[in-house]
Amino acid sequence: MRIGVDVGGTNTDAVLIDGLRIIATNKQPTTPDVSSGVSAAIRAVLEEGNVAPGAITAVMIGTTHFTNALVEANRLDRVAIMRLASPSGEALPPFTGWPAPLAKQICGQIFLLPGGYEFDGREISAFDEERVREAARRCGESGIDSIAVSSAFAPINSAMEERAAQAIRAEHPGASISLSHTIGRLGLIERENGVILNAALAGLARHVVASLERALSDLKLAAPLFISQNDGTLISAQDAARYPVMTIGSGPTNSMRGAAFLTGINDAIVMDVGGTTCDIGVLSKGFPRESSISVDIGGVRTNFRMPDILALGLGGGTRIHLDPELYMADLLAETDLRIGPDSVGYRILQDAFLFGGRTLTASDIAVAAGRTRFGDPARIPPLSATVQTAIWRRIQAMFADGIDRMKTAKGEVPIIAVGGGHFLIDDDLPGATQVLRPAHASVANAVGAAIAQIGAQLEQIVDYDSVPRHAALERMREAVSARVAANGGLRESIQIVDMEEVFLSYLPGRSAQVRMKAVGDLAEPSSPAAGTVIAGARHAH
Structure with missing residues (x-):
């Protein structure tokens, strides 16, 4: 049995699942x-399902903690950034294009250091370990414990970032180090x-x-905790602590x-109407379509994995x-109404x-119009048919x-x-074959x-003149599958669910940028029933 939890801006939802059955x-x-x-x-789903905590094999949580922290610019660490790209990578310094208040709060120190690679793998300049060590010492003396390291074309060759991390740990053992090749794609600034x-x-x-682990412990839940990622797969709680940005979507x-899972439909548009927003996304082969462009997070352009989502400021509240x-x-002008x-x-x-x-809310309108029933309709002030119709039509037009x-x-x-808040969506919504x-x-x-x-993604630039295409792709399949298995995926269930191949005309020979994604069922040897949930869900899709 598994428990899934999702924390939204308005509600926190939980489900208890056994096999393909939703118990509570x-x-x-x-x-x-x-x-x-x-x-x-x-606690509520355990009580409703009459299930003992010991019967739970895994707990999966999606949380808005980190999204809210960025949007509200609250509880953020001061960061030292070490960029390994000098001298050619100094034209645009770190924090370029950031909202000024957010940059001021986060920016601790900036170090522009020698290093990095060209697009074809040549060094921009040699790695200077002593300068990295000196930067780490200055961070320690300044009380800055969060350090971000970025190197030009690190997704192609991460060696300099790894060497920098070793040097930083030697001089500043208490530092929390984030390396850019573990977070984003090609494109230094993003x-x-x-x-x-x-x-x-x-x-x-x-x-x-x-705090989440303590909460589970207080509930006598010994099951492992997993956190949902931006691409719809899971990472361990420990990895989520290291890579929080991978969970914000x-x-x-x-x-x-x-x-x-609930409909068995792999390809559709999903409209998730909560209390605060309506998130619109595209299902492709059972997984969210990923954004192919830079994604704006709190006013900052990034290029790590994020779903292609349109968030409308329209929900039940x-x-x-x-x-x-x-x-x-009896009559409303266009400017009389704002939603x-x-x-x-x-x-x-x-x-x-x-x-x-x-406060008049969208939920009040839906109840007054007879679209749903909850709360006390008698408390809603009288609204003319004209007003109700105008508001409802405006909501549907926004959708x-x-x-x-x-x-x-x-x-x-x-x-x-x-x-x-799905009751806000009309069955006759324009543009829909069916709702x-x-x-x-x-x-x-x-x-x-x-x-x-469990999921993993691998991105590489491959030269098909030096390695035959089928051999290069097979090597990537093995590598990305190994990552899934290392993260807790069941080896025999692993499959490639997405691959993107873009040939690069600016490189010599037949070079291509290949991105490959694999997923696998969570290995739960102690509970065959729990494994059935994921296997059944995949086949149902």
Whole structure:
């Protein structure tokens, strides 16, 4: 048996799964400290399922801790950045293009050092170990413990970053070191931005993982803890503490994986409507479509793995901005009405009219229009049919526009509506062949966490003149599969789910940039039933 948990801005959802059966589900308001809400949700599903903690073989959690920390610029470490690319890599210094307040908070020291490689593998300049050691000593003297290291073309050759890490540890043993080749792709600035963000989250990541582990211990859960990644796969809690940026897009990906599991549909658009936002993503072969361009995180351009998601400021707690004097109007001008993007969030139980508050929300409109039933409809102020219709049409127009922005071809597409606010999506939504609402749609995010697999991705530039194409690809398959197995994947279940091959005309010979992704079931030798969850989920897709 497994427990999946997903922490959203408004709700914390949990599910208990045994094989292909969902035994229990629970939805709790997200708490300011997050971990207490997680504990409450897990305790609730254990009680509902009448299951002892010892029967649980694994716990999977997707959390918004790190996303919120970046958006709010809160609880971030000061970071020293060592860039190995001088002299040619000094034109754009680190933190170029960052929002000034965020850069000021994070930037500790900057060291532009010799090193790095050209695109064809030649050294830009020789690695200077003594200068790296001197930089590490200065970090220690300044009290900076989070250090980010980036080297030009490190994804092709990571040797200099690894040597830098060894030198830093020798001079500053207490340092937390983030290396760019473990975080991002080719592209120095975006990859460097990603590793800086990772280093800034290092202290918080250790605290979050420790608090989640304590919460599980308090619940008498001895099962291993896994954290959802941006690509819909899992990493261990220890790896999440080292690579927190790899988890910040886990919420939407969990929902998409859960939607695929619950419907058996591999290719569709998934609309996950929560209390604060609607995340729209594309399912391709059962996994979220990854963004092929730089992704903006808190105003910072990055290029690590992230789902291609469009986030609309529209959810169950979204504020409807309309003068109360117009609630019974027979006619509304375009400028009289504004929807969102602000939301009452997890305070919906206090602020929405449905629950005795004084704020008109999207949920109030849906209940007043008879689209769903919860709360106390009698508390909603009288609204004219004109007002209700105008608000509802505006909401549907926002959803339809979002679908159009995510489609890559003309025509209508199937829509899978999930999330606690999926009732906001009309069955006749423009652009949809059909709107599917699977059972347990409101907790699809937690389902996605529970059925997630172990994954790994490998990116290399390969010269097919020196190594035959089939041999090079087979070598990559073996390497990426070995990574999945090392991370806890069941060897016989590992499969390649995505491969991208781009030939590089600017390199001599037949060179190509190849990216390969593999996934495998979580190895759980003590519980055959738990293994059935993942194997069955994969075949169902």
